[in-house]
Amino acid sequence: MTSPGTPPAAPAQEQAPTQGTAFSFGTRFAAAMDEHGPLCVGIDPHAALLDAWGLPDTAAGVREFSLRVVEACGPHAAALKPQAAFYERHGSAGIAALEDTLAAARAAGVLTIVDAKRGDIGSTMAAYADAYLRDGSPLAGDALTVNPFLGLGSLDPAAELAADTGRGLFLLCLTSNKEGPDVQHARLARHGRRHDDPDGAQQVTVAAYIASYAAALNALSSPLGSVGLVVGATVGDAVAAAGVDLVAANAPILAPGVGAQGAGAAELAATFGEARGRVCASSSRSILAAGPDATALRAAACAAADDARHALRG
Numbered sequence: 673m674t675s676p677g678t679p680p681a682a683p684a685q686e687q688a689p690t691q692g693t694a695f696s697f698g699t700r701f702a703a704a705m706d707e708h709g710p711l712c713v714g715i716d717p718h719a720a721l722l723d724a725w726g727l728p729d730t731a732a733g734v735r736e737f738s739l740r741v742v743e744a745c746g747p748h749a750a751a752l753k754p755q756a757a758f759y760e761r762h763g764s765a766g767i768a769a770l771e772d773t774l775a776a777a778r779a780a781g782v783l784t785i786v787d788a789k790r791g792d793i794g795s796t797m798a799a800y801a802d803a804y805l806r807d808g809s810p811l812a813g814d815a816l817t818v819n820p821f822l823g824l825g826s827l828d829p830a831a832e833l834a835a836d837t838g839r840g841l842f843l844l845c846l847t848s849n850k851e852g853p854d855v856q857h858a859r860l861a862r863h864g865r866r867h868d869d870p871d872g873a874q875q876v877t878v879a880a881y882i883a884s885y886a887a888a889l890n891a892l893s894s895p896l897g898s899v900g901l902v903v904g905a906t907v908g909d910a911v912a913a914a915g916v917d918l919v920a921a922n923a924p925i926l927a928p929g930v931g932a933q934g935a936g937a938a939e940l941a942a943t944f945g946e947a948r949g950r951v952c953a954s955s956s957r958s959i960l961a962a963g964p965d966a967t968a969l970r971a972a973a974c975a976a977a978d979d980a981r982h983a984l985r986g
C-alpha cells in the first residue's frame with residue numbers, strides 16, 4: 673500500500689517537500705495508480721445511498737458510511753475522494769465526520785483527495801490552503817480540488833503550501849457536466865494571458881490556460897507533477913476541441929464521470945490519447961451502490977479498478 677512512509681524511490685531531480693511527507697503527491701499518486709490501478713473511489717454519501725444502506729441521513733450515518741467505504745475500498749483504489757458537500761450539509765458534526773474519514777484513510781495508508789472545489793482571492797485562498805493542505809490540519813488530505821475561476825494566480829497560496837507539504841491540487845479544467853464548455857471552451861480576451869504566452873497572442877481557451885498553469889508548475893517533476901487537472905471522462909473530443917495539451921501538463925488527471933454519469937471504458941480510452949497513463953478514473957455512485965455488503969463493495973471497486981486499468985493502460 674502506498675503511504676507517505678513507503679513510496680518508491682524518488683527521482684533525483686525532484687525536490688523533497690520541506691515538511692510532512694518525504695515524497696511529492698505526484699510521486700505517491702503515480703505509485704498508487706501503478707499498484708492498485710488507476711481508480712479513485714468517490715465517497716459521496718447521498719441521502720438516497722444512506723437510505724439504501726440502512727443508515728440515517730445524519731452526521732453519524734455519513735460517518736459510518738464513509739468508514740465502511742474506507743475499509744472496503746481503500747486497499748483496492750489509488751485514492752479515495754470524499755466530497756465535502758455531503759459532510760457540510762450536516763453542519764459541524766458532518767465536518768467532524770469528514771475529519772474522521774480522512775483520519776481513517778490516513779491510518780490505512782490510502783491517499784485522499786478532498787473534493788471541496790475551493791477558490792477565492794489569494795488572501796482567502798491562503799486560509800483554505802491552511803485548512804486543507806497544512807500538516808496537522810484535521811481536514812487535510814493528500815490533495816484538494818480547486819476552482820480556478822478567480823484567476824490562476826489566486827491559487828498560488830495553495831500551490832505553494834501543497835508543494836511545501838508534499839500535497840497536491842486538482843484544478844477544474846474540463847469538467848464532466850454539460851454546462852462546463854460554456855466557460856471552459858471560451859477564448860481568453862485580448863488581455864488574457866497564459867504562462868507560456870505572456871502577451872496573450874494566441875487567445876487560448878480557458879481550459880488550455882488552466883492546463884498551462886499546471887504545465888509550468890509541473891515542468892521539473894518526474895514521474896508526475898503534483899498540480900493535477902480534472903478532466904471528465906464524459907467530455908468526448910473536448911480535449912482536442914479546447915486545445916488542451918494534457919501531455920505537456922505533466923499532471924495527474926482526475927477523470928470523474930465514469931459510471932453514473934455515463935462514461936465507461938470506451939470513453940476513457942478515447943478521451944485522453946497519449947496522456948492516458950496519467951489518468952485516474954473516478955467513480956462514486958456506481959461503486960457505492962454495491963454496498964452496504966462489504967464483500968460486494970470491495971468487488972465493485974476491484975472490478976472498476978480492473979476496467980480502468982484495461983482502458984487506460986491495456
Ligand SMILES: O=C(O)c1cc(=O)[nH]c(=O)n1[C@@H]1O[C@H](COP(=O)(O)O)[C@@H](O)[C@H]1O
Nearest residue numbers: 714755817847848904928932933955956957
Ligand atoms: O472534482 C470532481 O471530482 C468532479 C469534477 C467534475 O467535473 N465532475 C464530477 O462529477 N466531479 C465529482 O465527482 C463525483 C461524481 O460522482 P458520480 O457521478 O456518482 O460518480 C461527484 O462528487 C462530483 O462532485
